[in-house]
Amino acid sequence: MTTDFGVYIHIPFCKHKCFYCDFPSFAGREKYIDEYLNSLHYEMELGAEKIAEKGKLTPHTIYIGGGTPSHLNLSQMKILFKSIHANMQVKDVAEFTMEANPCTIDEEKLHLMKSNGINRISIGVQSFDDGCLQRIGRIHKSSMAIEKVRLAQKAGFDNISIDLMYGLPGQTLDMLKKSLDKAMELGIQHISVYGLQLEEGTVLAKQQEMGRLELPDDEAVEKMYDYLVEYLPAHGFSRYEISNYAMGGYYSRHNTLYWQDVPYLGFGSGAHSYWRGNRYENPVDIGEYIKATAEGKFLHIVEEAVSEKAHMEEFCFLGLRMTKGINKEKFREIFNRDIYEVFGKVIDKMVAKALLGESETAIFLTPLGMKYGNVVFGEFILE
Numbered sequence: 396m397t398t399d400f401g402v403y404i405h406i407p408f409c410k411h412k413c414f415y416c417d418f419p420s421f422a423g424r425e426k427y428i429d430e431y432l433n434s435l436h437y438e439m440e441l442g443a444e445k446i447a448e449k450g451k452l453t454p455h456t457i458y459i460g461g462g463t464p465s466h467l468n469l470s471q472m473k474i475l476f477k478s479i480h481a482n483m484q485v486k487d488v489a490e491f492t493m494e495a496n497p498c499t500i501d502e503e504k505l506h507l508m509k510s511n512g513i514n515r516i517s518i519g520v521q522s523f524d525d526g527c528l529q530r531i532g533r534i535h536k537s538s539m540a541i542e543k544v545r546l547a548q549k550a551g552f553d554n555i556s557i558d559l560m561y562g563l564p565g566q567t568l569d570m571l572k573k574s575l576d577k578a579m580e581l582g583i584q585h586i587s588v589y590g591l592q593l594e595e596g597t598v599l600a601k602q603q604e605m606g607r608l609e610l611p612d613d614e615a616v617e618k619m620y621d622y623l624v625e626y627l628p629a630h631g632f633s634r635y636e637i638s639n640y641a642m643g644g645y646y647s648r649h650n651t652l653y654w655q656d657v658p659y660l661g662f663g664s665g666a667h668s669y670w671r672g673n674r675y676e677n678p679v680d681i682g683e684y685i686k687a688t689a690e691g692k693f694l695h696i697v698e699e700a701v702s703e704k705a706h707m708e709e710f711c712f713l714g715l716r717m718t719k720g721i722n723k724e725k726f727r728e729i730f731n732r733d734i735y736e737v738f739g740k741v742i743d744k745m746v747a748k749a750l751l752g753e754s755e756t757a758i759f760l761t762p763l764g765m766k767y768g769n770v771v772f773g774e775f776i777l778e
């Protein structure tokens with residue numbers, strides 16, 4: 396059985412576009428959902444036909460992300476699950492995640508998700524401060540997020556992740572502290588925490604251009620970062636990746652595949668695949684995606700055949716994201732070279748600056764390196 400790859404399924408529909416979001420997701424396109432699900436079914440069928448030896452794909456993990464997968468109504472969700480089960484061996488997957496927005500999950504959807512094999516839910520909470528939520532264009536309130544986490548637990552989910560953000564407009568350290576305290580009361584297993592990035596074309600970027608955005612200054616953001624990286628491990632959430640913290644063994648199996656250079660297939664508009672040494676990207680535009688799928692295109696656009704140089708760089712960037720770092724032996728196995736032969740100078744320089752640490756088996760970011768990850772990654776670009 397082939398279980399050495401992950402599957403990502405993209406649902407690009409959202410009820411409302413959040414002010415910071417530059418993901419390939421769209422609000423107000425609900426009329427395309429049925430057609431989109433048809434295309435998704437067809438693309439998965441093509442994938443199974445071309446790749447699976449025994450008719451069905453046998454991934455190690457499946458992740459339904461977006462957009463907002465929980466924005467599908469009950470009958471659309473049933474269609475999606477039917478397509479997945481028709482083309483993939485679901486019962487053997489190590490992890491089957493679905494992303495959800497507090498506004499769009501209810502008891503019926505949760506039961507449907509559970510009965511179709513979803514064993515992990517990732518809920519976009521972002522903050523438990525209603526003012527912060529409003530300023531970033533989230534449409535739920537803190538109380539609703541709490542209610543929906545509880546509802547998911549009542550429906551039998553025991554692997555729940557939430558996303559939180561820091562550095563938000565109008566956010567203070569005290570607000571972040573309160574959000575973290577609230578998160579601790581929920582009995583969840585996983586937290587992803589992201590610093591706000593102002594992405595071009597988003598509402599927040601436009602507000603900033605017009606001088607109408609009040610963001611905490613760098614010093615305040617740094618204090619928030621310093622606080623949360625101490626707080627979460629002190630409350631039982633181990634940091635296993637720059638932005639990810641897990642209770643016990645509840646780390647994300649799916650995302651870990653990305654960081655460990657494992658192949659993955661992406662289905663849906665804007666989805667990326669990394670397959671047999673090539674990278675692919677589906678059209679982001681929903682109409683173009685539907686058209687390409689109707690023409691029988693699978694693994695739609697070859698973005699690039701990954702060169703050995705690019706592969707080595709990525710192997711390092713991705714490996715360093717994880718606290719356990721780059722496995723030296725694995726580097727040797729894949730590239731048939733010692734990592735010091737290729738990156739020795741950079742490693743020495745970063746170790747001298749206390750940004751990297753070394754053990755017999757690995758090279759990893761120090762706590763300081765985690766904070767300034769981009770500086771370190773930049774050094775791993777080969778001439």
Ligand code: SF4
Pocket residue numbers: 408409411412413416417418420461462463496519
């Ligand atoms: S719900 Fe998620 S994908 Fe949709 S707009 Fe908000 S952040 Fe983006």
